[in-house]
Amino acid sequence: MFSIGELAKQTKVKIPTIRYYESIGLLKPAERTEGNQRRYTAEGLERLGFIKHARELGFSVESISSLIELQEHPDRSCYAATALAETQLRTVRSKIKQLRSLEQELARISTGCSGDGVSENCYVLSSLANHDLCNKDH
Amino acid sequence: MFSIGELAKQTKVKIPTIRYYESIGLLKPAERTEGNQRRYTAEGLERLGFIKHARELGFSVESISSLIELQEHPDRSCYAATALAETQLRTVRSKIKQLRSLEQELARISTGCSGDGVSENCYVLSSLANHDLCNKDH
DNA sequence: CCTTGAACCTCTAGTCGCTAGAGATATTAT
DNA sequence: ATAATATCTCTAGCGACTAGAGGTTCAAGG
Numbered sequence: 488m489f490s491i492g493e494l495a496k497q498t499k500v501k502i503p504t505i506r507y508y509e510s511i512g513l514l515k516p517a518e519r520t521e522g523n524q525r526r527y528t529a530e531g532l533e534r535l536g537f538i539k540h541a542r543e544l545g546f547s548v549e550s551i552s553s554l555i556e557l558q559e560h561p562d563r564s565c566y567a568a569t570a571l572a573e574t575q576l577r578t579v580r581s582k583i584k585q586l587r588s589l590e591q592e593l594a595r596i597s598t599g600c601s602g603d604g605v606s607e608n609c610y611v612l613s614s615l616a617n618h619d620l621c622n623k624d625h
Numbered sequence: 626m627f628s629i630g631e632l633a634k635q636t637k638v639k640i641p642t643i644r645y646y647e648s649i650g651l652l653k654p655a656e657r658t659e660g661n662q663r664r665y666t667a668e669g670l671e672r673l674g675f676i677k678h679a680r681e682l683g684f685s686v687e688s689i690s691s692l693i694e695l696q697e698h699p700d701r702s703c704y705a706a707t708a709l710a711e712t713q714l715r716t717v718r719s720k721i722k723q724l725r726s727l728e729q730e731l732a733r734i735s736t737g738c739s740g741d742g743v744s745e746n747c748y749v750l751s752s753l754a755n756h757d758l759c760n761k762d763h
Numbered sequence: 764c765c766t767t768g769a770a771c772c773t774c775t776a777g778t779c780g781c782t783a784g785a786g787a788t789a790t791t792a793t
Numbered sequence: 794a795t796a797a798t799a800t801c802t803c804t805a806g807c808g809a810c811t812a813g814a815g816g817t818t819c820a821a822g823g
Contacts, residue, residue: 490819492770502771503811511809522818524771537754544727544753548809558750568749572735579728586721589682593717597710611706612696615682616675628790630799640800641782649780660789662800686780 488526491517498535505535513538513548513555546575626664629655636673643673651676651686651693684713 495502508514514534517525534555541551550571557568596614633640646652652672655663672693679689688709695706734752 490770501811504809506773507810520818522771523773524818533754541753542809544731545724554750554753557747558754565747565749568747569735572731572749576728576731576735579724579731583721583724583728586683586717586724590714590717590721593682593710593714597707597714609695609703609706611703611710612692615679615692616671616696628799629801639782642780644801645781658789660800661802662789680780 488518488528489532491525491527494527494532494535497532498539500535500539508535508538511548513552544575545579546571550575626656626666627670629663629665632665632670632673635670636677638673638677646673646676649686651690682713683717684709688713 489497491502491505494500495505500508505514509516514531517527517531520526537555538551541554542548546554554568554571592614596611627635629640629643632638633643638646643652647654652669655665655669658664675693676689679692680686684692692706692709730752734749
């Protein structure tokens with residue numbers, strides 16, 4: 488049996504976050520001691536690890552709820568779980584794409600101004616003001 | 626003189642967002658008609674365009690405030706503005722890096738389960754549960 | 764057994780960057 | 794003059810936490 492603090496240390500999820508997950512139903516309510524403190528089993532540890540990993544992969548809390556439900560009713564879960572992962576993959580890929588175009592523009596902007604002291608005509612500021620200087624259309 | 630609605634149409638920034646920007650001091654308070662409605666000049670249009678562009682590039686509202694201040698006191702602004710852009714660039718690059726590692730893991734996860742009906746042993750779910758299956762350490 | 768200090772409890776409110784809705788007023792076109 | 798549309802302020806909500814106040818419980822040492 489772990490206290491919430493030990494659980495936090497093991498999973499590197501902060502204590503208030505653990506309580507938050509319980510409050511929104513992502514973690515099922517922990518057992519309590521006589522004095523009302525939470526006690527966790529290895530199962531709770533495992534589940535929190537699952538949640539943490541999925542959050543790191545960018546799954547929303549809602550998606551994680553679905554994944555957990557799938558875990559508990561394993562019939563046909565494979566298709567649905569794979570579908571969720573694929574949706575997530577698409578989201579990540581489109582984010583990457585968008586960020587790469589930002590990267591290009593920022594790189595162009597921040598090297599445009601060489602820093603030789605001509606300050607009235609800052610390339611960064613004028614680039615931001617005038618979207619036409621930008622090749623991409625975001 | 627534009628109404629807030631025209632401004633919204635031109636810049637593609639939503640009306641409540643424009644009012645929000647004013648409320649947090651990012652846009653200076655617009656002039657008003659007799660009947661208390663906002664009226665904007667070309668200058669306001671330009672500034673909102675600047676803000677929009679900077680937001681699209683991922684600058685925080687706080688950074689944009691700094692950029693605007695720099696714009697209004699143009700001495701030495703070039704260095705500071707370039708520094709802000711470079712910080713932003715570093716942030717974007719590190720986000721890309723992180724997302725790419727997520728992409729790899731998600732791609733691996735979601736192709737692992739071929740979908741031939743073996744449901745008890747879903748690769749997606751077990752990968753999420755067991756971080757050891759993952760090569761990266763996020 | 765008792766005390767002390769760390770860890771825990773609940774509850775409320777704050778974060779960021781908006782977005783949505785209610786209910787009232789203003790402008791514009793006919 | 795009237796009707797339709799646009800705008801106003803204000804409050805509350807989103808997601809996913811995080812921080813703090815004020816009170817209780819646990820574990821270890823004396």
